[in-house]
Amino acid sequence: MQERHKNRKLYFHELAQTSQKFFIPYIKQFKRLEQDCRILEIGCGDGGNLLPFAQMGCYTLGVDISEGRIADARKFFMDCKAKGDVRRHHLP
Numbered sequence: 001m002q003e004r005h006k007n008r009k010l011y012f013h014e015l016a017q018t019s020q021k022f023f024i025p026y027i028k029q030f031k032r033l034e035q036d037c038r039i040l041e042i043g044c045g046d047g048g049n050l051l052p053f054a055q056m057g058c059y060t061l062g063v064d065i066s067e068g069r070i071a072d073a074r075k076f077f078m079d080c081k082a083k084g085d086v087r088r089h090h091l092p
Contacts, residue, residue, distance in 0.1 A: 015048025047073030062086040
């Protein structure tokens with residue numbers, strides 16, 4: 001197991017960097033990303049991929065089945081002073 005898998009905050013920030021560097025430029029080729037865009041991530045885990053979108057002013061919603069990951073996402077977003085909505089989905 002790598003350090004980033006044990007250190008959830010480090011992993012969160014690595015995902016945010018990947019999103020910023022690769023996902024956002026790719027998406028911008030096909031969709032105009034501007035403030036108030038709506039971004040949904042299913043299986044968001046700690047929410048790192050959503051952070052750059054939230055920082056751009058997009059409305060972000062992340063859904064995951066892990067209560068622990070959602071709790072981490074809320075804390076990490078708060079630490080970054082970013083607005084993002086993350087919710088745990090309860091399986092039937």
